[in-house]
Amino acid sequence: xxxxxxxxxxxxxxxxxxxxxxxxxxxxxxxxxxxxxxxxxxxxxxxxxxxxxxxxxxxxxxxxxxxxxxxxxxxxxxxxxxxxxxxxxxxxxxxxxxxxxxxxxxxxxxxxxxxxxxxxxx
Numbered sequence: 001x002x003x004x005x006x007x008x009x010x011x012x013x014x015x016x017x018x019x020x021x022x023x024x025x026x027x028x029x030x031x032x033x034x035x036x037x038x039x040x041x042x043x044x045x046x047x048x049x050x051x052x053x054x055x056x057x058x059x060x061x062x063x064x065x066x067x068x069x070x071x072x073x074x075x076x077x078x079x080x081x082x083x084x085x086x087x088x089x090x091x092x093x094x095x096x097x098x099x100x101x102x103x104x105x106x107x108x109x110x111x112x113x114x115x116x117x118x119x120x121x122x
Contacts, residue, residue: 015071
C-alpha cells in the first residue's frame, strides 16, 4: 500500500494514471475489478464522504485491463466545489477470487485542496 499526501488547487482538473503490478512486479490484470477513491473530513464519516470516484464511469477508468492501467480524474468542477481544506482519502480495489470478494487498499493519506487565485476560465 502506498502512503501518500498531495495537494490539488481548487478548480483544477487532477488526473493520475497508475500501472498496477503483481507481487512479481509484472502488470496486474485488472479485468473485472472495481475501484473507489473516497475523500472524507474524518475516517468514520459515512460514504460517499465529500467526494467519491468509482469505476467504471464516475472518475476512475480502466484504461488497459490486461496491463493494469487505471486512470483517476477529479474534474475542475468537483475540485472547485470542495472547501480549501485537508481531507483523508483512500483508493480501494475490489476483485474476486475462488473464495469471494477481495478488497485491497492501494493508497491512502491526505489530500489538501489549496485556494486558487484565478477564478475566470471562460
